[in-house]
Amino acid sequence: MSKPLHKLSATEVVALTRSGKLSVEDAKALIARVQERDPVVKGWAHFDPEIVLASARALDKIPTEKRGPLHGVAVGVKDVIYTKDFPTQQFSPIYKDDHPKLDASCILTLRASGALIFGKTHTTEFATCQKGPPTSNPHDPKRSPGGSSSGSGAVVGDFQVPLALGTQTGGSTIRPASYNGIFALKPTWNAISREGLKMYSITCDTLGLYSRDVKDLDLLTEVFRLKDDVPPPAAPLDLTKAKFGFVKSHVWPKAQPSVISAWETAKELLVAAGAEVEEVDLPTDFDNLGIWHRNILHMEGQAAFLGDYLSTPEQLDPWVTKHVVNDTATTRKEQLESYDNIARLRPVIDSIAAKYTALITPSVTDEAPVLEEPLRFTGDASFNLMWTVLHLPVVNVPGFVGPNGMPIGLSLVSPRYTEQALLHTVRQVEKVFAKGGWKLE
Amino acid sequence: MSKPLHKLSATEVVALTRSGKLSVEDAKALIARVQERDPVVKGWAHFDPEIVLASARALDKIPTEKRGPLHGVAVGVKDVIYTKDFPTQQFSPIYKDDHPKLDASCILTLRASGALIFGKTHTTEFATCQKGPPTSNPHDPKRSPGGSSSGSGAVVGDFQVPLALGTQTGGSTIRPASYNGIFALKPTWNAISREGLKMYSITCDTLGLYSRDVKDLDLLTEVFRLKDDVPPPAAPLDLTKAKFGFVKSHVWPKAQPSVISAWETAKELLVAAGAEVEEVDLPTDFDNLGIWHRNILHMEGQAAFLGDYLSTPEQLDPWVTKHVVNDTATTRKEQLESYDNIARLRPVIDSIAAKYTALITPSVTDEAPVLEEPLRFTGDASFNLMWTVLHLPVVNVPGFVGPNGMPIGLSLVSPRYTEQALLHTVRQVEKVFAKGGWKLE
Incomplete structure (x- = not known):
């Protein structure tokens, strides 16, 4: 590898893991990156390296032919999305340390695709509110990473994980993407199920996806089966x-x-x-x-x-x-x-x-x-x-x-x-x- | 009381409890009714009398001035709705014995209003599917109670509880109400939050309410704050x-x-x-x-x-x-x-x-x-x-x-x-x- 692991895109991680040059457990390099950078960026609402490493080892044991399209890719998850292995705290005192043992629909899909659920990222309270969490912008800690998907935008922008999930009810996915200098896709409403997320506005709440590389968004659209009626041509756009x-x-x-x-x-x-x-x-x-x-x-x-x-x-x-x-x-x-x-x-x-x-x-x-x-x-x-x-x-x-x-x-x-x-x-x-x-x- | 407890409406239970003639723990009469009738009706996917009685005793300890509008009323809950104290099994082998520690938004509202969450009622798989659960119609066990809110319709129609929650994506609340000879309100879409329910169709899924008495539906609309812009006149309809x-x-x-x-x-x-x-x-x-x-x-x-x-x-x-x-x-x-x-x-x-x-x-x-x-x-x-x-x-x-x-x-x-x-x-x-x-x- 010419690049350190934390600089790799999801697509690169998948390719290197597939060819045996990378194990999922190598994600400990990302853990080190988090441990180095989190004191400044404060993107994580919950981060437990032991659980991440245990998941990584379990993924490494999956036989090659049974591996999914996201095998071994670390994904940060906004803390309004329920995850079985981590608490979901909604940046609300009501839900401090709350841990429903439930995977949101999108988490089921990610796990079935081989993703390494990496931790929970900071949000504003219930993904509402103007008041931001402790997270800072990785490119200038004096500035906001945006919100409400504050942590997801920041940890992807800071090379702590290649992918993260956010949500958008107003501008909560796209705005942090701009502030952190990364890509985000806010798909068509309900194209990805929003089940297992704290609800704010049923008409507007939309699951959002972060990456540093547009190819990674392609990968995620495959995982979530976002298919146009008429697929785009194979040739690049002229x-x-x-x-x-x-x-x-x-x-x-x-x-x-x-x-x-x-x-x-x-x-x-x-x-x-x-x-x-x-x-x-x-x-x-x-x-x-x-x-x-x-x-x-x-x-x-x-x-x-x-x-x-x-x-x-x-x-x-x-x-x-x-x-x-x-x-x-x-x-x-x-x-x-x-x-x-x-x-x-x-x-x-x-x-x-x-x-x-x-x-x-x-x-x-x-x-x-x-x-x-x-x-x-x-x-x-x-x-x-x-x-x-x-x-x-x-x-x-x-x-x-x-x-x-x-x-x-x-x-x-x-x-x-x-x-x-x-x-x-x-x-x-x-x-x-x-x-x-x-x-x- | 002239009527046995299981024949009382929610409104009657509230009045008798308020006047001190009934304790919440008297709901053990309903438990006896369930135990007598469930072998025939099979309306419950999960029923745990010990937990119900513990909740009843806790409700009895609430000082009078802090009691909610549904204080002590037993409510059956369709088994696609998450409840902290009972498993939520979705009539799916995937979720057999699954127990996320989560209260759906509607359950939070019911608990805050003093309701006694009585157990989980049978549903078709994920409230989809034509295939019915084991539940029978209380008025003729050879017949269907309808679905997908099969258990909720049946246990209210069978005088096991005065109120139950269902859901409707097609006809899953209203049809069982007709088959079981009871009232049901399917409110305006999203008038009651559907958060914390397994999702099928975000555009159609609607929380539904069962009772044997229309006054009980009034009570529930108050609890869930379903308010028209122009309230109806106090005088009865001419x-x-x-x-x-x-x-x-x-x-x-x-x-x-x-x-x-x-x-x-x-x-x-x-x-x-x-x-x-x-x-x-x-x-x-x-x-x-x-x-x-x-x-x-x-x-x-x-x-x-x-x-x-x-x-x-x-x-x-x-x-x-x-x-x-x-x-x-x-x-x-x-x-x-x-x-x-x-x-x-x-x-x-x-x-x-x-x-x-x-x-x-x-x-x-x-x-x-x-x-x-x-x-x-x-x-x-x-x-x-x-x-x-x-x-x-x-x-x-x-x-x-x-x-x-x-x-x-x-x-x-x-x-x-x-x-x-x-x-x-x-x-x-x-x-x-x-x-x-x-x-x-």
């Missing part, structure tokens, strides 16, 4: 035949100079690569998506957290409580109109997106914010909300750098259930964006 | 000012003479009570709801059961497996068109329903079917599917009798998030339907 729709959306006024600069650079680089780019003005109805998204989260959060509120109200963050007590007096009528209007727009945005190789939109408003105690605010999700509630797949593609040297990514978006085509596009676009100045190392 | 829309729907050809007779009797009784009735022809688009519902279940089941399929394929019922392997080659396009078309019809059916005091539609095609081994088919859910996927609240109101002396109920339906108004209507309609010949005793 950028001179590609057309990208740049969507500013109603949130554009929130874009800071760092993001505007990335946006302009992306356009120039794509044009230089021979692609066509055009700005897409969405119909004015789409301007309401922010408020509709908010109505849905508020009212679905009311149902989701009622049980915790009635059981242990004093241990809930006020951000959670306000849903249950309906502090804004949101009505069922508003909730239903939000559902119905958004549902009406889903096929509309599918049609718009289908006219382009991909839509491109900001992942964030700015570089990762500087952490301020005690809130440790995880940043602004404004650019992510509409795509979450519209259920479209989104990939954060890193490539750009802000004035503070922090990474900035852009979101590529495609119609519902076209993850394969979207990743096919990303494989070429990432090479173009890589000229934007960001290099993860 | 049936001479009521107008009911009788909806045959595209499924009507499946209605057997027993149901047609109940239907005609219901109309006559309502008219005799001074109400207006009219037949409602739904727009032809609604004829597609059966196939759209099927597409959604099929494709969402694919995501839901992937983890189990990859882990233990040989232990899955073929009914479950066919989803994962997509035996019908259903496309994402079909799935998305199903989503979008149904979403378009939801506000349409809300508007139609809002023109009536309630819509009335069959709950079942016939009386409970005779059980045949080895399938133990739980009956035909055709009349329930469209209301489930449209997300409207439905109450089964018992009252009628088939040629074999078995109960037959009808469904009352109202717009989304109008559970309080619907139950306000049911309180009068049940008195009218009670002349239909069915008496639970």
